[in-house]
Amino acid sequence: MKQLDLKSVRRAVDSHIGSRVRIRSNRGRHRVEVAEGIISETYPSIFTIQLVNYVDEGTKTMSVSYADILTKEVQLMLCS
Numbered sequence: 001m002k003q004l005d006l007k008s009v010r011r012a013v014d015s016h017i018g019s020r021v022r023i024r025s026n027r028g029r030h031r032v033e034v035a036e037g038i039i040s041e042t043y044p045s046i047f048t049i050q051l052v053n054y055v056d057e058g059t060k061t062m063s064v065s066y067a068d069i070l071t072k073e074v075q076l077m078l079c080s
Contacts, residue, residue, distance in 0.1 A: 009066045013039060013047050013076075020079040023049060023062070026072075036079065037062065 017039050025033045037049040040061070051060040068074040 006066050006070060009069050014042055016078065017042065021049065022077045022079055024075040
């Protein structure tokens with residue numbers, strides 16, 4: 001899905017609250033982090049994702065800005 005501006009990114013994320021997603025984030029210097037979680041809440045500048053594969057540490061929350069998605073630093077893919 002191609003996003004053109006921050007408002008369309010925010011609307012797309014709002015429409016998928018509670019959905020399971022796979023997150024691929026570019027951490028720089030050829031480091032890529034992949035995680036799976038559920039979109040839990042949205043705020044004006046960021047949204048939060050409850051990560052799932054952290055059994056030892058309990059639940060872990062990751063916050064992502066809409067600008068990161070727009071600049072392709074973070075990619076979201078819906079899990080089926």
